[in-house]
Amino acid sequence: MIEDDQRLAGMVVTYLGQNGFDVQHAASAREGLDKLKDSPVSGAFSIILLDLMLPDADGLDVCKQIRSQGGAIANTPVIMLTARGEPMDKVVGLELGADDYLAKPFEPRELLARLRALLRRQQATAIASSSAARVLRFGRLEINLDARTVKLDGQDRPLTAYQFNLLAAMAERAGHVLSREQLLDALKGEALDAFDRSIDVHIGRLRTVIEDDPKQPKRIITVRGAGYVFAKVQDA
Missing domain, CATH: 1.10.10.10 (Winged helix-like DNA-binding domain superfamily/Winged helix DNA-binding domain)
Structure with missing residues (x-):
């Protein structure tokens, strides 16, 4: 989770932790990108929660950087979190590679539902097969x-x-x-x-x-x- 609002981040980390998620928090764009690059296993993160308004960078630029990375990091699903709920903001975020968009304030249960939906899609399409590739x-x-x-x-x-x-x-x-x-x-x-x-x-x-x-x-x-x-x- 890349989010500079410490109170919100603390709430999300606690709530998702109670529901089976292991959440790592970064308070800035640089810290978040470093965590992604330095993860023990490339692509170790299942989903990225990305705030649109960060103190050291625009979340849209961060999303572009994530998508430009090589390997599994570039394919990690991104959910954008933002107080800006205008349709055009959503359009721009999706065009730059976000997979979903959640405007603040949001219900923790809605975030949890979206996370689970993304993971179900990932699991449904990533089943390994020993047969010839389709x-x-x-x-x-x-x-x-x-x-x-x-x-x-x-x-x-x-x-x-x-x-x-x-x-x-x-x-x-x-x-x-x-x-x-x-x-x-x-x-x-x-x-x-x-x-x-x-x-x-x-x-x-x-x-x-x-x-x-x-x-x-x-x-x-x-x-x-x-x-x-x-x-x-x-x-x-």
């Missing part, structure tokens, strides 16, 4: 469901955990129009996200990664009034 191929695009990697023209295309799950959910249903509600259900299994327009933000991010021209998408297509469809035939 790979979906659409023209020049390759999605490895077991390795959780995406390649375009053989080059890696990094995505956050949430964005990969969203892409996989659509790719596995290629050719079917999916509404925002159906996508949220596929990702979380429950209506927990109060800001359902986040799907649109993540779709936009996906397009910048896998489309040749994000402004004229050929892979993830908007169906007005209905949702999105992942094209079954690509690069034809």
